[in-house]
Amino acid sequence: MPTRYPDIMPHRDNGVVAERQLERLMACLPEQEAALSDLAAEVTDWAALLTSAQQHGLEDYLFRRLARAGVPLPNVIQEHFRLLQLHKAAWTLQLTAQMERILDALQSAGIAAVPLKGPLLGERLYGTDGFRSSSDLDVLVPYQQVQPALVAVAALGYQTDAATLEKALAGDHNIALDNISPPLELHFHLFRRFGVTLQGDDFLARAVPYRTQRGRLIHVLAPEDEFLFLCVHAAAHSFARLAWLFDLKLLLLRYPTFDWETLCQRMQDWQVTTAVIFACEMLRQRLRVETPLLTRLSTGRRRWLHLNQRLFDETMCRYNRPRRSLGAKIGFFLAAHLYQSSLHDRWQSRLRFLGLTVLRTLQRRQLAPGEV
Amino acid sequence: MTTFRPHPSVVSTEVEDALVILHLDTKRYYTLNSTGATIWRHLTQGKAEAEIVAALAAEYDADEAHLADSTRRLLAQLEAAALIERV
Amino acid sequence: MPEAAFSDVLPVKRLTVGLTNLCNLDCDYCLRVAETQHLDFDLLHKVLRQARDYGVTAVTYTGGEVLLHPRFQDVLRCTAELGFSYSFVTNGWYFPKAVPVLRETKTALYRIFFSLDGPTEAAHDAVRGKGSFRKLMAAVALCRFYGFPFGINMVVTKRNVRSIEAMAVLWARLGADVVQFMHVLPTSEDYDRALSLTPDERRAAEQEAAAMNAILKMPVQFAAGHSMPVPGTPCVSLSGETVNLDCRGRLTLCCNLSDFRNAVGEADVIADMRITSFREACEQVHRLARFQRERRNAALAAGDATAEFPCHFCIATFGKTTWQGSALVQLGRARATDSKPLPRSVSV
Numbered sequence: 001m002p003t004r005y006p007d008i009m010p011h012r013d014n015g016v017v018a019e020r021q022l023e024r025l026m027a028c029l030p031e032q033e034a035a036l037s038d039l040a041a042e043v044t045d046w047a048a049l050l051t052s053a054q055q056h057g058l059e060d061y062l063f064r065r066l067a068r069a070g071v072p073l074p075n076v077i078q079e080h081f082r083l084l085q086l087h088k089a090a091w092t093l094q095l096t097a098q099m100e101r102i103l104d105a106l107q108s109a110g111i112a113a114v115p116l117k118g119p120l121l122g123e124r125l126y127g128t129d130g131f132r133s134s135s136d137l138d139v140l141v142p143y144q145q146v147q148p149a150l151v152a153v154a155a156l157g158y159q160t161d162a163a164t165l166e167k168a169l170a171g172d173h174n175i176a177l178d179n180i181s182p183p184l185e186l187h188f189h190l191f192r193r194f195g196v197t198l199q200g201d202d203f204l205a206r207a208v209p210y211r212t213q214r215g216r217l218i219h220v221l222a223p224e225d226e227f228l229f230l231c232v233h234a235a236a237h238s239f240a241r242l243a244w245l246f247d248l249k250l251l252l253l254r255y256p257t258f259d260w261e262t263l264c265q266r267m268q269d270w271q272v273t274t275a276v277i278f279a280c281e282m283l284r285q286r287l288r289v290e291t292p293l294l295t296r297l298s299t300g301r302r303r304w305l306h307l308n309q310r311l312f313d314e315t316m317c318r319y320n321r322p323r324r325s326l327g328a329k330i331g332f333f334l335a336a337h338l339y340q341s342s343l344h345d346r347w348q349s350r351l352r353f354l355g356l357t358v359l360r361t362l363q364r365r366q367l368a369p370g371e372v
Numbered sequence: 373m374t375t376f377r378p379h380p381s382v383v384s385t386e387v388e389d390a391l392v393i394l395h396l397d398t399k400r401y402y403t404l405n406s407t408g409a410t411i412w413r414h415l416t417q418g419k420a421e422a423e424i425v426a427a428l429a430a431e432y433d434a435d436e437a438h439l440a441d442s443t444r445r446l447l448a449q450l451e452a453a454a455l456i457e458r459v
Numbered sequence: 460m461p462e463a464a465f466s467d468v469l470p471v472k473r474l475t476v477g478l479t480n481l482c483n484l485d486c487d488y489c490l491r492v493a494e495t496q497h498l499d500f501d502l503l504h505k506v507l508r509q510a511r512d513y514g515v516t517a518v519t520y521t522g523g524e525v526l527l528h529p530r531f532q533d534v535l536r537c538t539a540e541l542g543f544s545y546s547f548v549t550n551g552w553y554f555p556k557a558v559p560v561l562r563e564t565k566t567a568l569y570r571i572f573f574s575l576d577g578p579t580e581a582a583h584d585a586v587r588g589k590g591s592f593r594k595l596m597a598a599v600a601l602c603r604f605y606g607f608p609f610g611i612n613m614v615v616t617k618r619n620v621r622s623i624e625a626m627a628v629l630w631a632r633l634g635a636d637v638v639q640f641m642h643v644l645p646t647s648e649d650y651d652r653a654l655s656l657t658p659d660e661r662r663a664a665e666q667e668a669a670a671m672n673a674i675l676k677m678p679v680q681f682a683a684g685h686s687m688p689v690p691g692t693p694c695v696s697l698s699g700e701t702v703n704l705d706c707r708g709r710l711t712l713c714c715n716l717s718d719f720r721n722a723v724g725e726a727d728v729i730a731d732m733r734i735t736s737f738r739e740a741c742e743q744v745h746r747l748a749r750f751q752r753e754r755r756n757a758a759l760a761a762g763d764a765t766a767e768f769p770c771h772f773c774i775a776t777f778g779k780t781t782w783q784g785s786a787l788v789q790l791g792r793a794r795a796t797d798s799k800p801l802p803r804s805v806s807v
Contacts, residue, residue, distance in 0.1 A: 064388075076617070079653040083487065083790075086649065089392040090401035090793035093383045097396050135795040182795065399792045400493050403649070408786025442786070449787045 005240055006055055011316035012285070018048035019056075019242075026058060026246055027288040029065055030129065030253070036069040046077045050084075057133030057243035060088055064130050085131075092131045095119040096214075098182050099137050101156055103218060106141065109152040114140045114207050114219050116187065116229070117247075123213055124220070125250035133243055136183040138174070140200050143188045146175070150186065153177065158184050171370025173197065190229055193236040193372055194340075195349030196271045198229070223255040224263040231279035232272050235343055236372075238316070239282050248279065249289050260292045271345040277301065278308045278343060304342075311339035333361075340372070373420040376447060376456040384412070393455055402453065407432075411446055415456065421447060469700045471741050474515050475714040476503065477706040478534065479523040484550055484587050485792045486576070488614055488643050488654055491523060491718050493792050498706045500530045502732060504537055506704055509737035511541050517569060520547035521714055523706070527553070532560040539567035548572040548612060550587065554598035561607055570636060571602060571609040577618075578625040586618070588794075603634055610637040612682070616654040620664050627671035627679045639682040640668055644774050646720040647788040661768065662686050683715065684770030690756040693769035697752045699745045708732050710740040712747055715770055716777055721788050724778015751776070 008014050021043055028035040043049055053059035063081045066073065073081075096119045106113040115121075116139065122132025141149040146169065150160065158177035168175040173192035177184040190198035207219035221229060227248060234244040252258055267273040277297065283289045297305065318332040337357045341350040356371045378384075381396045391409035394401040404412055410431065414424040421443060428439045450456040481495045507518070518538055525531060525547050535557075538545045546569045549557075561568060573595055576583045580592040602609045611630045613619065619626075623640065630638045642661050645651035656664065665685050672679040687693040695701040696713035704710055705717040705728070712727040729747060730740035754776060758766035766772045774780055782788045 076653075079649070083649055083653050085387055086390070086392055086401075086403060086790055087793075089385050089387045090394050090790070091795060093385055093392065093394040093401070094396070094399065094793040097383050097394075394793055398493075399794075400789055401791065401793050402787055402789045403647075405786045411786070446786050449785065453787065453789070455787075 005238075009238060009240060009316050009319050010056070010242065010286075011313070011320065013313070013317060014320045016052065018045060018052040021049055022052045022056060022058065022062070022242065023286050025062060025066075026242060027286070029062070030250070033065055033069055036065060037071055040066060040069070040071040046074055047080075050077055050081060054084065056241050058246060060085055060133075061126060061130030061246075088131045088133070092119050092122070092134075095134055095137060095182050096123075098156075098184075099139075100214070100216065102137065102139055102153055102184065103216075105152040105155055106139070106149060109148050111141050111145045111149050111152065112204055112207075112219070113149070114204060114221060116140055116190075116221070117233075120210075120212065120218070120220070121226075121247065124210065125247060125254055132247075133241075136178075136185060138185045138187060140187040140190055140204065142201055142204060143199070146186070146188045150175070153184065153186065156180075158186075168369075171368045173369070190225075191232055191236070192370060193232060194272060194275055194344045195346065195353060197370075198232070198270055198272070203229075223251065223258055224266060227251055227258070227263060228266055228270070228272065228276060231276040234282070235275040235279050238312070239279075239286075242286065245279075245283050245287055248283050249287050252289070252291070264293070271349075273301075274304065274308065274345050275343045277305055278312075281305060281309065308339070308342050311335060311342050315339040373422055374447075375418070375420040375459040376415055376451065377418070377459050378412075378416055379455055379457050382455050395453070395455060398454070400453075402455070407442070408446055411443055412450075415447075469698050470514055471510075471699060471702055471744075472515060473517045473519065473695065473701040474507075474510050475519045475521060475701060475703045477522065477704065477714060477717050478503075478520045478525045478531070478547075479528045480706050480718050481527045482522060482524040482550070483527065483552055484524070484591070485794055486586050487791060488586075488616060488646070488650060489791070490644060490646060490715065490720060492720050493789070496706045496718075497528050498704070499708060500533060502708045503534065503704070506732050506737060507538065507541050507543070511543065513737050513741065516543060518543045518545045519714075520545065522548065524550055524552065526557055531557065535560050535564050535567075539564035543567060544569040546570045546572060548574060549598070550574050550591065551595035551598035552591070554594070554601060558601055558605065562605060565605075565607070568607060571607055572612045572639070573598065573609060574612050574614075575626070576613065578622050578629045582619060582622065599633060608636050609634075610639060611635050612639050612641065614643050615640050615656065615661075615664050616643045617656060617660075618654065620656060620660060623664060623667045623679075624671055627668070627675060627677070631675045631677040635677060637678045637680070638671075639680055640664070641682050642684050642768065642770065644684075644715065644770055645780070647782050647790060649788070649790065658686075658764065658767065684768055686767055687769055688759065688767045690759055692752060693755070697748045697755075697769070699748050702741055702744045704732065710735070710737075710744060712744055712751070712777075713773065716773060716779055719774065719779040721782040721785065722774075722777075722779040723781040723785075727773075727777045 008016060010019055025036065025039050028039060050059055053062050059081065099115055099118065099120060103113055118134045118137050119132065126132050157180040159179050160175060160177055165175055173189035174185040174187040177186060188200060190200050190203050203221055203225050206222045206225055208222050209217055210220045211217050230244060230247055239245060267276045277293060280291045280293045283291065284294060315335040318335050323329050323332050337354065341353045344350045344353060356367060360367050382393055383396060384391055384393045389406045391404040391412055392401060393404060411424055414427050419427060425436065425440045425443050428443065429436045432439065479497045480491045526549055528534060535545065544567055549571065551573050575595060576586040583592040599609060613626055627638050642656065643654050645655050665681050668679050668681055683694050692698045702710055703712065703714045703717055708731060709728050710730045710732055711717050716727040729743045732740065751773065755766050755769065755772055758772065765775055
């Protein structure tokens with residue numbers, strides 16, 4: 001499902017104290033849990049912190065660690081968190097069970113499938129340390145097998161119509177099946193953004209085996225591919241959720257033999273270098289994670305990163321301010337689209353994006369999924 | 373000896389000191405406290421009711437009749453909620 | 460008009476009917492078992508006829524979400540045809556579908572009650588899910604347009620106790636006939652800890668409502684279960700004026716006790732209306748009502764603090780709080796904890 005953008009987007013200048021505290025706390029997890037107590041002493045508004053953590057999908061992970069570190073929490077916060085935790089546990093069970101059914105159905109139809117993000121990523125990265133937040137399920141199948149995949153999942157109740165499918169295949173990277181709960185996004189490309197289509201077959205070919213907690217053998221994206229995908233996804237949604245950056249952090253910890261050379265090559269092959277670098281920069285700024293990618297940027301790349309940052313800052317600041325006047329609306333519109341275009345790797349792609357933006361604006365239409 | 377097993381549509385996960393149980397068909401979810409979670413664990417291991425009580429008596433410092441009574445009540449609740457079925 | 464079986468209970472004037480326990484929402488404090496049980500229409504029709512002959516003049520439909528009953532429109536039509544005035548409680552999600560039958564039966568419509576959890580979209584949607592507040596406001600707009608009388612119900616919890624004044628003012632401005640509050644009745648230890656007010660907090664909330672009632676032209680009140688530290692008849696169920704038909708076709712003492720989540724006790728369930736006449740069942744209800752009044756009076760005399768709040772007393776004495784010693788507790792239905800997404804667009 002498309003991300004729900006908060007009323008105030010995360011940004012260092014948005015004035016949301018709880019969010020800064022959340023970032024500092026998450027920056028020391030998981031490896032510096034001992035520092036939690038000291039950092040927690042700065043928190044004066046626990047309700048705001050819990051709310052912020054929940055908005056960023058991290059309340060379960062963080063508050064479990066706080067409890068484990070012996071941080072004294074107000075009773076009302078503990079009680080509220082307890083209920084959130086129980087709800088989340090039930091929902092995660094629901095998602096996990098449904099994902100198993102989906103993978104069963106696809107396997108029975110002879111379709112190679114790879115789950116993306118969701119509870120299985122949570123299982124791999126969070127382990128028993130908390131439940132990862134997900135509102136839906138994502139599965140990647142080969143493009144040529146979309147139709148049989150739809151037939152397979154139709155047996156579980158997921159329905160779509162021909163017009164929606166045609167439109168999705170023409171310009172999108174997935175088809176949203178949300179007529180039942182939990183909703184399913186059936187990806188036929190890994191992702192589509194910044195002028196590129198990450199064609200699924202290549203990623204499916206490199207998928208690696210993984211045995212789930214329930215003993216099932218499935219395939220998941222190779223770590224470098226997963227990192228690339230999560231970076232592009234987070235960048236596409238303007239890093240609205242801190243959990244997406246935390247996923248990246250945990251992924252790097254989970255795979256100490258992560259191959260940065262492979263990542264660099266694939267970034268270039270798929271022309272998403274700018275987006276991935278910017279995601280790593282956000283990872284550094286918000287969660288203090290240093291990556292080799294940033295230490296070996298060329299001068300030109302460094303300058304471009306600086307531009308990305310400025311445009312991102314401008315966009316976020318304008319988003320977070322009232323936009324009642326025409327001038328404010330136009331200012332935000334320009335900043336947002338310049339920022340988005342700056343994440344494209346190629347000039348042709350940037351200009352195409354900006355040109356389409358102008359055209360669609362004149363036509364009073366939104367950009368189609370394949371045009372962003 | 374009465375033996376139960378979890379309903380095929382039931383999944384569960386531990387959350388701190390409780391167990392969350394979800395019935396996938398009804399989507400209703402429940403919590404079991406730590407004692408209930410212990411009983412559930414024994415049940416999932418295929419123990420009959422009497423065996424569960426014996427296991428509890430070994431783990432807890434409590435009157436066996438009381439444990440038997442609690443176990444029976446919980447099993448009745450679980451069965452009424454369609455979370456377990458008789459083998 | 461039948462004579463009252465007991466001189467100290469009032470004749471039954473109102474019937475509350477649990478039409479269904481199916482709901483599209485999953486409010487954490489909900490009293491009801493989360494199921495899909497609809498009251499059989501033919502049975503309802505039979506009971507309504509008998510109730511009318513017995514002297515009942517008004518019917519209130521509750522749920523679950525009443526509009527999810529598959530024959531909701533037929534229910535209202537037959538209620539009106541039998542000469543009753545009717546009310547119902549709804550979350551507003553499906554309200555537009557009901558407008559035609561409401562227009563058709565408008566002369567019989569007494570009031571529509573909308574369930575609300577706070578005076579703002581954020582507060583309400585936090586409990587009921589994204590979009591709920593807007594759906595409710597749209598439903599209210601339809602009521603205003605068609606002249607359907609409406610009121611607001613709010614269950615008071617730790618989350619919203621500070622918004623009593625805001626609720627009252629908002630709904631006075633929006634043309635509600637009444638704003639009614641009710642103290643939350645917990646269905647599990649977790650919810651009790653997270654949501655229940657202390658007795659002092661409940662009294663303070665009641666005073667706040669009373670203060671608003673004194674200021675505004677619109678009634679602002681605690682509908683049931685408010686503090687009554689003296690002996691007497693605290694509510695229309697224990698007075699005998701109101702009896703309840705649950706979604707399983709049984710006559711019970713009170714709608715608040717009916718189909719109570721995580722409960723074991725069913726002493727409030729009197730009779731299966733498939734095999735019992737309305738008259739006979741009401742006589743049994745009246746016996747129970749008198750017994751319960753006397754039990755509460757005795758508890759007050761003995762200094763039992765729980766007896767001050769009648770609904771809390773009743774749920775305890777009728778075995779609705781067995782979760783307090785229970786290992787297994789139902790919390791609700793699994794659903795996404797995230798908000799629903801905005802439409803896809805290039806926004807930021």
